[in-house]
Amino acid sequence: MSINRRGFFGLLGATGITLAIGKNTFASSKDKSNVEFSGVLYDSTRCVGCRTCEYECAAAHGLPEPLSEVEPIRKTNETCNTVVNTFQTTKGEVYIKRQCMHCNEPACDAACLTQAMHKNETGPVTWNGDKCMGCRYCMVSCPFDSPKFEFHSTNPKIQKCDMCFDRQNAGEKPVCVTNCPNDALMYGKRRDLIKEARRRIYENPDLYTDHIYGEHEVGGTGWLYLSPVPFEELGMNTNLQQSSYPSLTKGFLYSVPSVDLLLPPLLLGIYTATKNKQHKEDDNE
């Protein structure tokens, strides 16, 4: 066995492809943290648990109308993008609306190998059915379990809140914000919403717990939460890391081009070295 001209060119071509793939990996990991995203501030002290947002959301997204009698604590699923849960807490009954958090650096976007899950420049994380191959890696990666999959469909879609992306593009607010009867939801630029949340906590320190959920969790989320009680009591995960989820795979992804580029020459070197040794041994015999 020897490396002939053809084999060498094959190897060269292989390295070239690797180089091209490697470059893309670097280029795609741009820092998104300085872009002005829009988001929604949810103030659970103002929420009365009427579930109007659930009904309006279902109607706007062509999903079945929610049941009128429901369990106090539910999860979103493939037929409902948002739920309002009722928790018995140290400060009495507290409602909490759940939906996709629209992270600043979403795990689902980084996980998606076809860019079907996409963080738009304006903030919403949306799903594109023309690209998705249904691998469900977004569901494995999402720390909030937001993406839901239609397991009983031949043409399954990923369902989750899209922050009414189309309405936003037309200059309107998300349906849940527009229809909230008690101003529990506020739509705006994320930066302004954080300011507003801080103001509310500052002006009413007894009413609120001093924590804006979503300000730092997983590197910041588009949906921000205010609550009268610590968020653990509302079934929210408060142990989530402060850095973004895609940063968990960054180290591995950065090692890929290095390994792809450095290992082949090393192996080629070892191959050449052992081959020469073989020849010398043959000569000695």
Next chain:
Amino acid sequence: MNNRAYSLENEKEHKFSWKFLFSELKPKGKWLTPFNIISIPIILLGISLIVIRFWKGLGSITNLTQDVPWGLWIGFDVVTGVAFAGGAYVVTFMVYVLNMKKYHPIVRVTVLNGFLAYAFYTGALLLDLGRPWHVVNPVIGNSYGTSSVLFLVAWHFILYMLAELIEFSPAIAEWLGSRHAQRILSGMTIAAVIFGITLSTLHQSGLGALYLMAKEKIHPLWYSEFIPMLFLVSSIFAGLSMVIFEGSISHKVFSDQISEKNYHSQNGIIHGLSKICAVAMFAYFCLQILVFLHTKRWGLLNTPMGYWFLLEMIGFVFIPMVMFFYSYRTSNIFLIRFAAILTMIGVVLNRLNVTVIGFRWDAAVHYVPSWMEIVVTLAVIFTEIWIFRWVIRRMPVLRESPAWAKE
């Protein structure tokens, strides 16, 4: 494989004819063997379940839920299957890069095994995709999700299958009697090998890296930022244990194929592989201890999951490792085979603990694969063995290459 045959047909070699190809497609040997009696009904049942899956959706035959979106088909077929296919990159490294001629008799069968494992287990991945008609999207380039670990794994899989096909292709050329093609394809081997080893290191570790973002979902005894490294190191002894196991079976079942010289060299090869297994497992075990100490998980050991972790680490890593080391001196082939089986159980446990058992370990309702998921998995494995047997009986894989090819 047929495509390759068609392209070779253009080489206009002396022996090739359509008649020859058709006669080769017919089954050889007895029909009513115990293996056939078991495998044929399971394969047929598996095929009908696959039809139902595409007709009524994934939920019709799997127990997957919104919380556990990846089950047995990913955790066992893909993640575990690929670890067992790791023997191909280790053996080609030894034979072609390090020039260890001793292991040459097993290189073709190992590469064939690796190639079929990739083809079938990643083929099984298509069953798991909800929208498989979009599977070409990350390949043809209209939507590259380059920041995705899965994107890298997918590309490394595809390219590696190509590399393994090139590594194996001389055997196909020898089967078809195509001298010219055999010469060209043999010349490409070393490039394919170097390329293949590089791709293997990355996708073996990449399968672990897939789970890095499932940080809150995997039991902390199995989750760490070192999953990729652990997966890579364990793929070395997982693959070699598979080579030892498969070699021991092939040695009996296909003894008519093996030349006398190779038949007697087998014990020496198994003994050599067991030494590599011992060292790789030692490295893996040390790495596991380091990760454990680094993450300070002492408190978790005295829980049911902790006992489960200890069983995996001691019963199926430490004990087989000691057996492999012990066989350094005794050359006890039986002990080596037993250790290889223990090791394989350990690898299955480890991969399932990360992907299925430890995934959402704290959920109220656990995911347990349905019998239909298990039947489809068995059907995939049996079909692979059928193809493996078909190839072994026809191509010079275990037997010597024809005299003309050795010049």
